[in-house]
Amino acid sequence: MAKKVTFTLSAEVAGDATSGLLLGEFNNWNYNDGISLKKQKDGSMTATATLESGKKYEYRYLLNDGRWVNDHSADHYVHISGLQVDNCVITVARDVKETKTLAKALTESAVTLVAEKVKAPAKKAAVVKKKTIASKTAAPKAISTKTKPADKKHGQI
Numbered sequence: 001m002a003k004k005v006t007f008t009l010s011a012e013v014a015g016d017a018t019s020g021l022l023l024g025e026f027n028n029w030n031y032n033d034g035i036s037l038k039k040q041k042d043g044s045m046t047a048t049a050t051l052e053s054g055k056k057y058e059y060r061y062l063l064n065d066g067r068w069v070n071d072h073s074a075d076h077y078v079h080i081s082g083l084q085v086d087n088c089v090i091t092v093a094r095d096v097k098e099t100k101t102l103a104k105a106l107t108e109s110a111v112t113l114v115a116e117k118v119k120a121p122a123k124k125a126a127v128v129k130k131k132t133i134a135s136k137t138a139a140p141k142a143i144s145t146k147t148k149p150a151d152k153k154h155g156q157i
Contacts, residue, residue: 003053003092009061010072011043017063022047024059024087037061053094058087 007022014020021034026049037045051057058078061069070077074088 001053001094002050003095004048005051005090005092006046006048007059007071007090008073009037009045009069011040013061013069013072014039014043014045014063015065015067017045017065017067020045020061020063022049022059023062025057026051026059031062034062037063051090051092053092056089056091058089060085060087 009020018039020037021031022037023029023031023034027033027035035047035049037047039045045061056075059071061071063069068085070086071088075091076089077086078089079086
């Protein structure tokens, strides 16, 4: 489910920059698809993006004074060793209704899987039972007509 998320860059970090772009995985880090930051009266900058809930996204801000800066209120950071920078990370939470719907769907799927697994061994057992019954009803082996030699120890003939 798509959700509107507002990003806020503090006035201290924005400094003297008058504009900037929000870039990240959600726009493939493409400058042309960057989301414009709007300068607020308090000196901070904001931008709103529509993101899929339940996902994590890396992002950074590119300001018009040429600086790449990070969001000090990011959920956490990921180090990008090839560029020697840390990207900000945001986790877009699911709302309560979406979480309940997802939980219900997962529960129903689990019940279906369990039911299918319970049925499968039962079918195998039926086949094994049929084979066992079939082998018990097969014709008996021929009985030998040879007589046993006498047991000399007990004097039997």
